[in-house]
Amino acid sequence: xxxxxxxxxxxxxxxxxxxxxxxxxxxxxxxxxxxxxxxxxxxxxxxxxxxxxxxxxxxxxxxxxxxxxxxxxxxxxxxxxxxxxxxxxxxxxxxxxxxxxxxxxxxxxxxxxxxxxxxxxxxxxxxxxxxxxxxxxxxxxxxxxxxxxxxxxxxxxxxxxxxxxxxxxxxxxxxxxxxxxxxxxxxxxxxxxxxxxxxxxxxxxxxxxxxxxxxxxxxxxxxxxxxxxxxxxxxxxxxxxxxxxxxxxxxxxxxxxxxxxxxxxxxxxxxxxxxxxxxxxxxxxxxxxxxxxxxxxxxxxxxxx
Ligand code: ADP
Numbered sequence: 001x002x003x004x005x006x007x008x009x010x011x012x013x014x015x016x017x018x019x020x021x022x023x024x025x026x027x028x029x030x031x032x033x034x035x036x037x038x039x040x041x042x043x044x045x046x047x048x049x050x051x052x053x054x055x056x057x058x059x060x061x062x063x064x065x066x067x068x069x070x071x072x073x074x075x076x077x078x079x080x081x082x083x084x085x086x087x088x089x090x091x092x093x094x095x096x097x098x099x100x101x102x103x104x105x106x107x108x109x110x111x112x113x114x115x116x117x118x119x120x121x122x123x124x125x126x127x128x129x130x131x132x133x134x135x136x137x138x139x140x141x142x143x144x145x146x147x148x149x150x151x152x153x154x155x156x157x158x159x160x161x162x163x164x165x166x167x168x169x170x171x172x173x174x175x176x177x178x179x180x181x182x183x184x185x186x187x188x189x190x191x192x193x194x195x196x197x198x199x200x201x202x203x204x205x206x207x208x209x210x211x212x213x214x215x216x217x218x219x220x221x222x223x224x225x226x227x228x229x230x231x232x233x234x235x236x237x238x239x240x241x242x243x244x245x246x247x248x249x250x251x252x253x254x255x256x257x258x259x260x261x262x263x264x265x266x267x268x269x270x271x272x273x274x275x276x277x278x279x280x281x282x283x284x285x286x287x288x289x290x291x292x293x294x295x296x297x298x299x300x301x302x303x304x305x
Contacts, residue, residue: 029223055204060084106127144166160201
């Protein structure tokens, strides 16, 4: 499928981004945004790879069937991506959320999306990360991805975009969270549950999370096309054009979406995200705190050219 890649400038950050503008794995391998691993954990699958996409963007701007919110167990809104989603959806979202009676950690519920460009919002409640019980944290995080995918398929969604659940205020290490997320999606697809899904997008906001996905995607979704394994010198621009009419890789790379340059503000919403109601909350939090613009290294604040 041909991908039309826009150059996103800060003034376009409020323009909804359709899935067709987001790079899927075959293109990311061609652009060498992903590096094949010597010993991947799973065999290559071209059909899977065509569905998996990675983008660094404000998830509230993605025009996909469903976006996945990193919610808290009250489902009544909070900080981080939860706050951004509630702000962009408008007040009707919290009204519907009030009817849902909260949600357990490791589980998810689905609502309409109101003023958002997507059709549905899946509210997944990730675990607060506890370094003394990493297996339990992983089990709960995997549960979020599994249940979100089931809800998306069950509601006829063709595309779903995940935020990096638990990697913000809840303190889950980016690498471990990315591996659990990618592995759970791979299992779901391998089990044949994703037939109705055309796209699964991993949407990150910070570079640390994007880097983690760049590291682990090749382990679970290795390249299926031979050209992706060739050294750069062997791959010609004409080979690239032959893949669907795109321009040369250097040009395409330049046109990939710019990284966000700020963390969305959280004015008007409760500052503390988390009221934890389930058994996972007995454990002490691993210094959860809100990500602020001060956490972003200087070089990340510079728009990419
Ligand atoms: P949690 O409490 O589950 O950690 P957070 O909202 O604090 O939830 O963070 C989850 C992830 O969402 C983090 O990786 C954070 O960088 C990211 N994030 C924050 N705002 C946005 C946004 N507007 N779009 C996409 N991702 C976002």
